[in-house]
Amino acid sequence: xxxxxxxxxxxxxxxxxxxxxxxxxxxxxxxxxxxxxxxxxxxxxxxxxxxxxxxxxxxxxxxxxxxxxxxxxxxxxxxxxxxxxxxxxxxxxxxxxxxxxxxxxxxxxxxxxxxxxxxxxxxxxxxxxxxxxxxxxxxxxxxxxxxxxxxxxxxxxxxxxxxxxxxxxxxxxxxxxxxxxxxxxxxxxxxxxxxxxxxxxxxxxxxxxxxxxxxxxxxxxxxxxxxxxxxxxxxxxxxxxxxxxxxxxxxxxxxxxxxxxxxxxxxxxxxxxxxxxxxxxxxxxxxxxxxxxxxxxxxxxxxxxxxxxxxxxxxxxxxxxxxxxxxxxxxxxxxxxxxxxxxxxxxxxxxxxxxxxxxxxxxxxxxxxxxxxxxxxxxxxxxxxxxxxxxxxxxxxxxxxxxxxxxxxxxxxxxxxxxxxxxxxxxxxxxxxxxxxxxxxxxxxxxxxxxxxxxxxxxxxxxxxxxxxxxxxxxxxxxxxxxxxxxxxxxxxxxxxxxxxxxxxxxxxxxxxxxxxxxxxxxxxxxxxxxxxxxxxxxxxxxxxxxxxxxxxxxxxxxxxxxxxxxxxxxxxxxxxxxxxxxxxxxxxxxxxxxxxxxxxxxxxxxxxxxxxxxxxxxxxxxxxxxxxxxxxxxxxxxxxxxxxxxxxxxxxxxxxxxxxxxxxxxxxxxxxxxxxxxxxxxxxxxxxxxxxxxxxxxxxxxxxxxxxxxxxxxxxxxxxxxxxxxxxxxxxxxxxxxxxxxxxxxxxxxxxxxxxxxxxxxxxxxxxxxxxxxxxxxxxxxxxxxxxxxxxxxxxxxxxxxxxxxxxxxxxxxxxxxxxxxxxxxxxxxxxxxxxxxxxxxxxxxxxxxxxxxxxxxxxxxxxxxxxxxxxxxxxxxxxxxxxxxxxxxxxxxxxxxxxxxxxxxxxxx
Numbered sequence: 001x002x003x004x005x006x007x008x009x010x011x012x013x014x015x016x017x018x019x020x021x022x023x024x025x026x027x028x029x030x031x032x033x034x035x036x037x038x039x040x041x042x043x044x045x046x047x048x049x050x051x052x053x054x055x056x057x058x059x060x061x062x063x064x065x066x067x068x069x070x071x072x073x074x075x076x077x078x079x080x081x082x083x084x085x086x087x088x089x090x091x092x093x094x095x096x097x098x099x100x101x102x103x104x105x106x107x108x109x110x111x112x113x114x115x116x117x118x119x120x121x122x123x124x125x126x127x128x129x130x131x132x133x134x135x136x137x138x139x140x141x142x143x144x145x146x147x148x149x150x151x152x153x154x155x156x157x158x159x160x161x162x163x164x165x166x167x168x169x170x171x172x173x174x175x176x177x178x179x180x181x182x183x184x185x186x187x188x189x190x191x192x193x194x195x196x197x198x199x200x201x202x203x204x205x206x207x208x209x210x211x212x213x214x215x216x217x218x219x220x221x222x223x224x225x226x227x228x229x230x231x232x233x234x235x236x237x238x239x240x241x242x243x244x245x246x247x248x249x250x251x252x253x254x255x256x257x258x259x260x261x262x263x264x265x266x267x268x269x270x271x272x273x274x275x276x277x278x279x280x281x282x283x284x285x286x287x288x289x290x291x292x293x294x295x296x297x298x299x300x301x302x303x304x305x306x307x308x309x310x311x312x313x314x315x316x317x318x319x320x321x322x323x324x325x326x327x328x329x330x331x332x333x334x335x336x337x338x339x340x341x342x343x344x345x346x347x348x349x350x351x352x353x354x355x356x357x358x359x360x361x362x363x364x365x366x367x368x369x370x371x372x373x374x375x376x377x378x379x380x381x382x383x384x385x386x387x388x389x390x391x392x393x394x395x396x397x398x399x400x401x402x403x404x405x406x407x408x409x410x411x412x413x414x415x416x417x418x419x420x421x422x423x424x425x426x427x428x429x430x431x432x433x434x435x436x437x438x439x440x441x442x443x444x445x446x447x448x449x450x451x452x453x454x455x456x457x458x459x460x461x462x463x464x465x466x467x468x469x470x471x472x473x474x475x476x477x478x479x480x481x482x483x484x485x486x487x488x489x490x491x492x493x494x495x496x497x498x499x500x501x502x503x504x505x506x507x508x509x510x511x512x513x514x515x516x517x518x519x520x521x522x523x524x525x526x527x528x529x530x531x532x533x534x535x536x537x538x539x540x541x542x543x544x545x546x547x548x549x550x551x552x553x554x555x556x557x558x559x560x561x562x563x564x565x566x567x568x569x570x571x572x573x574x575x576x577x578x579x580x581x582x583x584x585x586x587x588x589x590x591x592x593x594x595x596x597x598x599x600x601x602x603x604x605x606x607x608x609x610x611x612x613x614x615x616x617x618x619x620x621x622x623x624x625x626x627x628x629x630x631x632x633x634x635x636x637x638x639x640x641x642x643x644x645x646x647x648x649x650x651x652x653x654x655x656x657x658x659x660x661x662x663x664x665x666x667x668x669x670x671x672x673x674x675x676x677x678x679x680x681x682x683x684x685x686x687x688x689x690x691x692x693x694x695x696x697x698x699x700x701x702x703x704x705x706x707x708x709x710x711x712x713x714x715x716x717x718x719x720x721x722x723x724x725x726x727x728x729x730x731x732x733x734x735x736x737x738x739x740x741x742x743x744x745x746x747x748x749x750x751x752x753x754x755x756x757x758x759x760x761x762x763x764x765x766x767x768x769x770x771x772x773x774x775x776x777x778x779x780x781x782x783x784x785x786x787x788x789x790x791x792x793x794x795x796x797x798x799x800x801x802x803x804x805x806x807x808x809x810x811x812x813x814x815x816x817x818x819x820x821x822x823x824x825x826x827x828x829x830x831x832x833x834x835x836x837x838x839x840x841x842x843x844x845x846x847x848x849x850x851x852x853x854x855x856x857x858x859x860x861x862x863x864x865x866x867x868x869x870x871x872x873x874x875x876x877x878x879x880x881x882x883x884x885x886x887x888x889x890x891x892x893x894x895x896x897x898x899x900x901x902x903x904x905x906x907x908x909x910x911x
Contacts, residue, residue, distance in 0.1 A: 372384040
């Protein structure tokens with residue numbers, strides 16, 4: 001037995017003396033009082049009873065990366081089932097799956113049965129070290145157990161032996177069982193494709209491909225540049241590394257992507273047959289204009305200004321597309337056309353890489369264009385919030401949420417699709433004003449009403465929406481629309497709207513949807529649809545037809561993380577509160593000279609503008625003269641870059657007199673040139689990058705004699721596709737003029753290293769990893785050695801047979817808390833003491849005191865106490881014997897404690 005607070009027992013001495021002095025009572029009550037005191041102190045001291053046989057914990061760590069064989073999942077499930085069948089009382093089994101990250105598939109369980117893998121993992125890597133750390137976190141301190149690894153041994157990331165040492169320090173051994181593909185007789189692999197760090201336009205250069213063959217073979221080689229084939233033909237490969245030299249010349253500046261592919265009959269590992277490289281072609285920074293009007297006013301103005309201009313229709317952006325771009329100009333571009341990864345790429349391009357951003361207004365821009373709650377919103381010098389005074393119409397909206405089983409699937413960050421949809425609906429409802437009305441229902445094969453059409457001012461149960469569930473089959477679209485019609489027609493608001501959220505691959509039972517939409521349109525109700533998926537999904541056409549016939553908008557959310565942003569966009573569009581569509585006059589603000597010499601007088605009217613609010617510390621160049629006094633042209637530095645917001649439409653329905661204004665072209669040129677001023681790096685240092693396998697090394701060389709930075713620079717790695725978060729690492733000194741940082745690339749893709757040097761940034765040449773590191777040439781023997789090295793750290797073994805694993809595992813010392821039991825016994829002792837004292841025990845006695853001489857006038861009912869006298873002399877012979885003294889009268893009332901108290905009170909009062 002042990003105690004968490006043994007010092008409590010010190011209180012036994014003073015409390016025992018107190019009980020002896022003031023709480024004495026004859027008989028059983030006193031025994032019960034002493035027992036009660038001991039039980040209470042015992043409970044407070046936190047006693048625990050240690051059991052020597054409390055079972056053992058086994059965590060199965062399963063590799064789910066791409067290098068594993070196709071049946072690895074089945075083998076792992078059977079292995080876990082075998083372990084579960086061997087559990088003894090107290091034994092527990094848990095399961096962790098890992099790829100680039102570790103996921104807990106099943107917590108430690110004594111009785112549960114593993115039902116298969118359900119949580120997604122990034123299979124591009126296999127971080128065994130992180131998986132072992134997750135297993136250690138799953139086993140509670142004080143429990144004994146083991147970790148069983150099922151893997152091929154092709155581990156990436158940090159050295160897994162470090163994690164095994166941390167487990168061994170807790171007495172947890174790592175066993176393993178290798179599950180791997182069969183070794184192949186021939187493996188043709190592209191080890192690297194090396195290009196110069198950078199070249200200038202029209203400069204010839206050479207690059208070299210390194211291809212390794214495990215045996216001599218005649219194969220085929222193909223080299224592509226930006227998807228166009230430069231070279232294709234046969235090649236005789238020798239066993240070992242083969243060097244393939246290539247020459248090329250590029251005409252235009254920017255980022256060029258090369259792809260080298262090799263093929264050979266009998267190649268057993270085709271995943272490593274591709275090599276990739278990116279080459280930076282230096283040139284003056286260019287302007288990338290995304291617009292649907294390639295010959296519009298904005299494009300013409302920038303061309304006339306002599307800027308290097310690239311005009312393209314909006315497309316999903318990547319950092320590769322932004323390489324060499326000094327300023328990105330978005331002319332009335334909807335955020336959904338850039339893609340959720342593209343929005344993250346824009347944020348990294350401006351804040352970290354030091355690029356410039358210019359956004360112009362229109363119905364497809366700013367709040368109504370879906371930029372609220374997007375990664376781009378924090379870049380803007382204006383806030384896209386919606387204030388109460390903006391609202392001009394009241395809205396009734398019925399939201400229909402898909403809660404089918406597909407909504408329970410998780411995205412890579414661990415959240416479910418249902419959680420993201422619920423977050424979006426809650427965000428949309430908070431945008432409504434008190435006079436609006438709303439209803440929310442969840443639909444699968446049936447309708448689950450969360451709340452009917454209700455006024456917002458009465459309070460909406462947003463907590464019920466946030467707890468959205470998923471479980472049924474596919475969503476019955478026809479039933480959902482009928483529910484939306486029933487709810488929205490209960491309202492008499494001028495603007496009534498139905499918003500349907502559904503899986504584009506799981507929408508079924510449309511039934512009478514056309515009749516329902518017809519009935520809604522006759523009542524002037526609009527219908528919009530948010531489809532989770534892409535336009536290529538099987539039910540996408542149905543959802544688009546519903547939106548078209550319903551007079552609303554159609555959104556496709558390929559990335560579930562975009563759902564909160566899209567729900568907000570649709571609500572703002574329905575409320576019509578963020579775009580002013582009436583002609584408005586302008587005035588020049590004090591910061592207009594920042595854009596150059598522009599006319600401050602004779603400013604035109606604009607036909608409309610996006611309503612937003614100036615952020616603190618942002619500069620304003622133009623402002624509206626209406627009641628809003630809103631910024632029309634605002635700018636500010638953001639991170640390492642700069643951002644400009646021009647909230648009028650440059651070329652469209654709401655341009656107004658702006659189109660004929662003589663200062664328009666100068667203003668557009670000034671905005672773009674100011675945004676480009678944030679790009680460019682320092683000339684006193686050079687950043688270089690180098691990749692060897694999956695290991696990236698970035699160095700920073702300072703010019704000799706130059707002043708060194710006061711603060712240490714840091715390296716920021718930006719993923720080219722924007723699908724993961726940037727990684728920031730500190731750089732360390734290597735010698736007096738050089739600093740460097742190294743990083744293990746987690747998977748395939750292109751990475752853009754940026755060095756932060758104080759307030760400046762330096763862009764190192766981007767690097768690309770053509771395939772997952774675990775597909776680098778190797779054998780099962782090498783993987784087996786890795787697993788053996790990890791197991792040897794803590795005394796683990798290879799488990800070819802799992803029979804008896806629990807029998808050989810050390811037993812845990814289970815601890816049982818005794819405090820609850822002692823509290824129960826203390827309550828029982830207290831009740832017993834009260835019962836014994838009230839029913840079975842006599843009252844407590846006290847001896848009465850003798851009255852003082854001054855209080856002889858006591859009541860007759862109280863007999864005076866005898867006075868002590870000197871002993872009587874011996875009787876004289878012949879005298880008559882004196883009568884014996886009478887014994888003092890014994891009054892039974894003296895036994896009464898109450899009467900004794902009354903007597904004492906009378907004596908104190910002198911009565």
